Amino acid sequence: MHRITVIGGGFAGLTAAITAAEAGAKVTVHEAHHTLGGRARTADGPYRTNEGPHALYNGGPHWAWLRRRDLIGPLAPIPPLEAARLRLRHKGALRRTPPFAMLKLLRRGVGPAPVDTDFLTWATGIAGEEGARAAAHYCAVALFHHDPGSLSAAFVQERLRRAAKLPPEAHYPRGGWAGVVDRMAALAWNLGVRVETLSRVDTLPTDTPVVVATSLDAARRLLDDPTLTWPSGRTTLVDLAVRTRRGDAFAVSDLDAPGWIERFTAQDRTLAPAGEQLIQGQIPLAPDASKAEGVARAEHLLDLGFPGWRERLTWRREAVANGRTGAVDLPGTTWRDRPALDRGDGVYLAGDQVAAPGLLSEVSFNSALTAVSLALGRHGLDLKRA
Numbered sequence: 001m002h003r004i005t006v007i008g009g010g011f012a013g014l015t016a017a018i019t020a021a022e023a024g025a026k027v028t029v030h031e032a033h034h035t036l037g038g039r040a041r042t043a044d045g046p047y048r049t050n051e052g053p054h055a056l057y058n059g060g061p062h063w064a065w066l067r068r069r070d071l072i073g074p075l076a077p078i079p080p081l082e083a084a085r086l087r088l089r090h091k092g093a094l095r096r097t098p099p100f101a102m103l104k105l106l107r108r109g110v111g112p113a114p115v116d117t118d119f120l121t122w123a124t125g126i127a128g129e130e131g132a133r134a135a136a137h138y139c140a141v142a143l144f145h146h147d148p149g150s151l152s153a154a155f156v157q158e159r160l161r162r163a164a165k166l167p168p169e170a171h172y173p174r175g176g177w178a179g180v181v182d183r184m185a186a187l188a189w190n191l192g193v194r195v196e197t198l199s200r201v202d203t204l205p206t207d208t209p210v211v212v213a214t215s216l217d218a219a220r221r222l223l224d225d226p227t228l229t230w231p232s233g234r235t236t237l238v239d240l241a242v243r244t245r246r247g248d249a250f251a252v253s254d255l256d257a258p259g260w261i262e263r264f265t266a267q268d269r270t271l272a273p274a275g276e277q278l279i280q281g282q283i284p285l286a287p288d289a290s291k292a293e294g295v296a297r298a299e300h301l302l303d304l305g306f307p308g309w310r311e312r313l314t315w316r317r318e319a320v321a322n323g324r325t326g327a328v329d330l331p332g333t334t335w336r337d338r339p340a341l342d343r344g345d346g347v348y349l350a351g352d353q354v355a356a357p358g359l360l361s362e363v364s365f366n367s368a369l370t371a372v373s374l375a376l377g378r379h380g381l382d383l384k385r386a
Contacts, residue, residue: 002026003208004375007201007222010038011361012350013213014184015368018069020211021191023376028208029193032200036185039324040361042176047278047315048271049239051324054177055170059162060358062365071183076174076268078250085250085266087305090134092256094304099255101131102138105157106164113153118331120149133255135160140258142359144233144325146284148258155329162359172267204347209375213350213368216339217323223343230338230353233325236294238281240302241272242312248277249305254297258284261301276314279306291320326360327353335363341371348374 002025006013009031017027035041043049056063056072066072087094104110104127113122123132136149142159145151162169173180188195201222204210212219220228238261242248251262261281265272272278281301283294295318302309327338338355341348348371352360356367 002376004028004211004372005030005205005208006211006213007204008038008213008218008350009033009036009185009195009197010213010364011040011181011184012352012364012368013038013211014181014188015065015365016211016213016350016372017188017193017195018184018191019369019372020376021188021193023372025372025376027188027191027193029188029195030199030201031195031197034197036195036197037178037181040177040181042178042181046273047239047241048176048178049278049280049317050177051237051319051321055172055360056180057162057169057359057362058171059165059169060362062358062362065365066180069187071180071187072171072173073179073183074174076172078168078172078267082250082263082266085248087249087252088138088255089252089301089304090255094249094252098138099131099134101127102134102255104131105135105160113157115152115154115334116332117153118150119153119156122153123149137255137258138253139163140282140284141253141260143258143328144235144282144284144321145328146234146258146286146289150330152329152331152333154334159359172264174268175270176268209346209348211348211350211368211371211375212343213364213371215324216351216353219349219351223347225343228339228349230327231330232323232327232353233321234285234287234289234323235321235325236281236283236285236291236298237319237321238279238283238295238298239317240279240309240313241276241315242279242306242309243314244275244277245308245312247307252301252305254301257297259297259301261298261305263306279309285320291318294320326363341367342374346375348372 004020004025006029039051139148142163250266265277281298350368350371352363
């Protein structure tokens with residue numbers, strides 16, 4: 001029987017643990033915190049917030065893997081009337097529809113974008129500069145980056161198509177991501193996985209293969225490997241609750257600058273007490289920008305989409321997520337150029353900033369499956385149940 005150690009009990013770590021256990025390995029998971037979930041944790045208390053906006057996209061094997069194991073649980077669909085309240089800020093005003101030029105980038109006849117060119121340059125040739133900038137800024141919901149137009153055109157195009165797809169690929173687990181994490185933890189337990197919380201690992205074990213399923217920063221320190229770096233986003237996260245009032249927007253997407261505000265109780269009223277609405281926003285920040293600048297931009301979007309929100313405010317929280325929003329690929333790079341999963345000597349990486357394809361949490365999922373495949377010595381392992 002194979003033995004595998006997994007360091008990190010977030011989404012990547014739990015995926016790796018379940019996959020390895022299903023393949024017959026004896027697995028131990030070490031989690032430094034007292035609860036599992038990593039960035040997929042949902043806060044306790046009356047306001048059930050995630051660490052930034054979270055959604056599950058149904059466009060790939062990630063969704064099928066979770067579905068097959070009944071790990072997704074009940075979903076919170078967006079009511080059609082609420083979806084109709086999506087607003088777009090363009091040229092300083094709220095609008096119901098995007099600029100026509102932006103839609104040119106979503107036509108079927110548009111071929112694959114190049115890897116070596118930045119998105120703004122490539123998209124401007126198709127939709128003009130205004131349409132290109134609007135499309136780049138819209139992608140902030142799936143990028144968390146202050147300048148999406150400067151990234152690889154191929155990287156941004158994939159996210160634009162998936163974020164704008166109809167019907168939407170994004171789905172929301174009822175009650176937040178904690179339910180998904182709890183179901184994954186229960187399945188791991190039933191498969192015989194040993195989970196040790198409050199168990200910080202400072203030295204790698206040498207008697208088993210190890211899957212390091214932490215942030216890239218934590219992996220760099222643990223492995224003492226300065227090459228473990230990759231660009232990521234920096235984002236102001238604003239969470240607040242307001243008393244319910246008819247007419248509030250469902251979401252406001254900023255097409256003039258990267259940013260997104262969403263009323264999550266529009267699809268799941270269990271996230272806040274009765275009579276209150278939970279709103280979450282993410283405003284990407286440049287490296288030299290302050291949290292206050294991001295908060296000010298978020299408040300401007302709130303003024304547009306949620307008039308009178310200050311007088312209705314019942315709870316508020318702000319934070320900055322620095323380098324914790326997944327990998328972004330610069331021109332000339334793809335996911336294959338990110339830090340390799342196989343670090344040698346039986347050590348493998350999993351997470352959202354490593355060499356695996358996908359959108360947002362799909363990168364963690366794909367890297368976890370590949371890391372386990374390598375750790376078990378089954379290169380290209382398909383894992384029939386995966």
